[in-house]
Amino acid sequence: MIDIRFGPQVCGQLTSGATREWLVTDGLGGYATGTVSGLRTRRYHGLLVVSGDTPASRRVGLVSLDPAVLFPSGARVRLGAHEWASGDVDPRGFELLERFDLADGVPRWRWRIGDVVIERELAMTHGRSGVAVVHRLVTGGPVRLDLAAACTWRDAHGERRADGPALRVEPVAGGAVVEGAFRLAGPDWVPEGQWWLGAHHREEAARGLHPEDDLWYAGRFSGPLERPGDTVSVRAWAGDLAAEPPAATEVVTAARRRNRRVVAAARPADSVAATLTLAADAFVVGTDRGPDVVAGYPWFGAWSRDTMISYEGLFLCTGRADEGRELLRSYAGTLSEGMLANTADTGRVEYNTVDGTLWFLHAVSRHVTVTGDTDLGEELLPALRGVVDAHLAGTRFGIAVDPVDCLLTQGAPETALTWMDARVYGVPVTPRTGKPVEVNALWINGLAGLAELTELAGQDATGLYRLHDRAVAAFRERFPAPTGWLYDVVDAPAPAYPLGGAAYHDDDLLRPNQLLAWSLPYAPLEPDEPALRRVGAGLLTPLGPRSLSPDSPEFVGRHRGGPAERDGAYHQGTVWPWLLGPYVDACRRGKMPVDDLFVGIESHLTEYGLGSVSETADGLAPHAATGCPFQAWSVAELLRVRRKIR
Structure with a gap:
């Protein structure tokens, strides 16, 4: 396949990194999608978008999973990216991206914070509505990684506002179930429960549509990255919430393997x-x-x-x-x-x-x-x-x-x-x-x-x-x-x-x-x-x-x-x-x-x-x-x- 790879001159700028979009699908009409920079520019962007009775009746579930690196010194560096109704872009984790690539259809980001390099890969389970997000320490450490789960449950064409009911988040082993519709699983879940007000979608504004949405900060996962090769992973899935999908690293490996088979068959x-x-x-x-x-x-x-x-x-x-x-x-x-x-x-x-x-x-x-x-x-x-x-x-x-x-x-x-x-x-x-x-x-x-x-x-x-x-x-x-x-x-x-x-x-x-x-x-x-x-x-x-x-x-x-x-x-x-x-x-x-x-x-x-x-x-x-x-x-x-x- 063609080489799709960008360095900091693209990833680190909103004019370029936020206008290139990636897509991963589940074979059912659902998907995960976003931009190279990590900034959500459309109401449709999310890590778990679930297909309903028809491929068009989709609902957005897991909106984002925002990483933050905690150093032994107490320093905390946020790697996520959001734009707000005020016009502020905060955090600006894209400024620390040194590379994005799309390898065998699997998107991969690499952040560098000094001598610490952290990589994220994302894939979906084909034939089932679920996403796996794997974070791996490439160099440096030890550090700890927090992952803040911003959620919603709404029609993909609309928005959800804080003047409505809060999302129902029920604790389960290893995570939580949101609205009875999708489940989150990962290490050391800590419930939070508050609105993030006024998330702005610049592409919707450009299309003359309502550009703001409110997000529910459901909680955060946390795990250590002590030596290169260590991983911290999160899975989210809909459908049969009791039936856990494979381990996140297995989902990523299986997605790559399947994508290669699809290409080879042609x-x-x-x-x-x-x-x-x-x-x-x-x-x-x-x-x-x-x-x-x-x-x-x-x-x-x-x-x-x-x-x-x-x-x-x-x-x-x-x-x-x-x-x-x-x-x-x-x-x-x-x-x-x-x-x-x-x-x-x-x-x-x-x-x-x-x-x-x-x-x-x-x-x-x-x-x-x-x-x-x-x-x-x-x-x-x-x-x-x-x-x-x-x-x-x-x-x-x-x-x-x-x-x-x-x-x-x-x-x-x-x-x-x-x-x-x-x-x-x-x-x-x-x-x-x-x-x-x-x-x-x-x-x-x-x-x-x-x-x-x-x-x-x-x-x-x-x-x-x-x-x-x-x-x-x-x-x-x-x-x-x-x-x-x-x-x-x-x-x-x-x-x-x-x-x-x-x-x-x-x-x-x-x-x-x-x-x-x-x-x-x-x-x-x-x-x-x-x-x-x-x-x-x-x-x-x-x-x-x-x-x-x-x-x-x-x-x-x-x-x-x-x-x-x-x-x-x-x-x-x-x-x-x-x-x-x-x-x-x-x-x-x-x-x-x-x-x-x-x-x-x-x-x-x-x-x-x-x-x-x-x-x-x-x-x-x-x-x-x-x-x-x-x-x-x-x-x-x-x-x-x-x-x-x-």
């Missing part, structure tokens, strides 16, 4: 692929319903569109085809009226995408093509044919096949059904009603893939091919625009038109959605080098394509500010790294060079979410990363296209 070609393979592992989670995909950490849950776009990269490029097969079967069971369920972060099952189902057709086709698993193709064939039949008949939100040209149209008032689905005050920013270019590329791709699956099952695919050919012919006639690229939407309702004017128009804004018309396995168009060069010139950045060209009057170059500002910019110029996948595929099919397209995004692996790829970035230079630091489809698409060309 047989990566180079260190970047190895890093992306381990990043991909974080998004594949086990649930009561079988495997699922977390769209992004630290705040997203499972979304069907994200899952299906990510499918090939997360499962087929990482040696997880068996899990993928189980996932596809599970998702097929959610089909209703020809639409795939979209289980949003609320946990509610909704049917509100036009493209999620089409990406599902693509994922099944790719699974069968890559693995040769024709049995699954035959098993799912009736459900997939049902998708086409429902679209021909018409389904929710005006989604239907136009009988004239066999293209797919969609849209209903106040809906945004494509991946560009942001809303501001309930109003879609880019509704894209009509016939979007990528939706119809996916429709055509899906018809061809389904026809192939039908033939593999020994059944007649004549009708599917006839429908496919009519749609391709219409696509080739309708979507090329005089601008030299493709229309983003055709037959879009005109927002306003004079008496006698046209009720519909074709939208020629330069957007990246058209890339799918050249990139998919059964794309309706052969790559057009002049058109691709125009798209690249207008949209490409070091982290991937923008969602809108900068010369558009509606372009927004910074994905910043409060929720309304960010949602307004989300698809109006913001960069989306996942789109590098379709761009690379289109260029590769057009015999255009692609190797130099990865320089910026590979460097990004050490800039924001360590070892991973962000959800978004600013449309204007220097294209600073925004959104979720760890995003499934960003990782999956980079992994997929790099695997194909290297």
Whole structure:
């Protein structure tokens, strides 16, 4: 894997150490996450964040475990870091960090206090909600180490305040149980019980959200570090509180061993692929319903569109085809009226995408093509044919096949059904009603893939091919625009038109959605080098394509500010790294060079979410990363296209 290691010039400064984030996951949707400096900058940061009934229903438990070194002289040096509502940062333990590294997916900090060096490692138990934190004396000593446990028990999206009830902390052997929800265990537990008021989260403030939280100082652990190699460890876990997990050092060793196995199973070609393979592992989670995909950490849950776009990269490029097969079967069971369920972060099952189902057709086709698993193709064939039949008949939100040209149209008032689905005050920013270019590329791709699956099952695919050919012919006639690229939407309702004017128009804004018309396995168009060069010139950045060209009057170059500002910019110029996948595929099919397209995004692996790829970035230079630091489809698409060309 790539070397992720920082010295004091990064660790010891808030401008650098607090903007790089690490992530460790438990395979269930829970996690531990924070910054290189140790400063908590988000409400989501914590050492034990527990997944609930769905991957999105998470609760923060153990917030921090603040070390303090006690010397024989009586001197006491605090190594933690907190920012407060007053603006103070206290303590400032990051100023004593001499190194942070991420080795085999395990974060490790090293503090130096003169000749005393103390190291911390942190890992989670895979398949169980629990974290282990190990502190080891590297040089110097003897000293004593205190570990102050700051706790809460709240929804990960919210905060807890001191004007509510204090946390219930019940003593048990070797530690305490907090709120009856999670247990702490370590040496020499001393209960405390007081509020730490006004913990400030600077990233939440920057995102226009409430930035303060109150923390409950539940107590502290303490242990001696007399000679190099001695350790003081703490474990925290949820679930079955009576069943203790393995020793903390064993948890760390097991995590490293498992992470190496995950990488080796994918047989990566180079260190970047190895890093992306381990990043991909974080998004594949086990649930009561079988495997699922977390769209992004630290705040997203499972979304069907994200899952299906990510499918090939997360499962087929990482040696997880068996899990993928189980996932596809599970998702097929959610089909209703020809639409795939979209289980949003609320946990509610909704049917509100036009493209999620089409990406599902693509994922099944790719699974069968890559693995040769024709049995699954035959098993799912009736459900997939049902998708086409429902679209021909018409389904929710005006989604239907136009009988004239066999293209797919969609849209209903106040809906945004494509991946560009942001809303501001309930109003879609880019509704894209009509016939979007990528939706119809996916429709055509899906018809061809389904026809192939039908033939593999020994059944007649004549009708599917006839429908496919009519749609391709219409696509080739309708979507090329005089601008030299493709229309983003055709037959879009005109927002306003004079008496006698046209009720519909074709939208020629330069957007990246058209890339799918050249990139998919059964794309309706052969790559057009002049058109691709125009798209690249207008949209490409070091982290991937923008969602809108900068010369558009509606372009927004910074994905910043409060929720309304960010949602307004989300698809109006913001960069989306996942789109590098379709761009690379289109260029590769057009015999255009692609190797130099990865320089910026590979460097990004050490800039924001360590070892991973962000959800978004600013449309204007220097294209600073925004959104979720760890995003499934960003990782999956980079992994997929790099695997194909290297």
